[in-house]
Amino acid sequence: MSAMREELHSLVDQLPDDRVQPVIALVRENLLASRRTQAAATLEMIRERMRGVTGVDEELDQLREGVVSA
Template sequence: MSATRDELHALVDELPDEQVAPVLALVRENVAAARRREGAVLALERIRERMRGVTGVDEELERLRDESRG
């Protein structure tokens, strides 16, 4: 386990039980968001591969990706 994970475990162990649940909720939320981002990236790559060679698709996909970040 990395030093950062060890530190997280040590800090959580110091929390009173009633404060552990909010920390776990925050971690779960971040994990779910990371999985959604990974899924979106994979979907974009599949679309890009299927549309390879079609004029203007790469530019349109780039535009859509950039808009979603803003």
């Protein structure tokens, strides 16, 4: 376990029980926001790389709709 994780565990262990839940909620919220940011950045990178490629939008729409092209 990294030193930062060990420190977090140590600090949480020192909290009164009624203060642990708000800390966990804050960590979860931060984690979800980080994942959304990473997903948006990945999508933008894919869009940029695919810019100008003919038929990409149609292909993506077919994939979203579950249509398989032959």
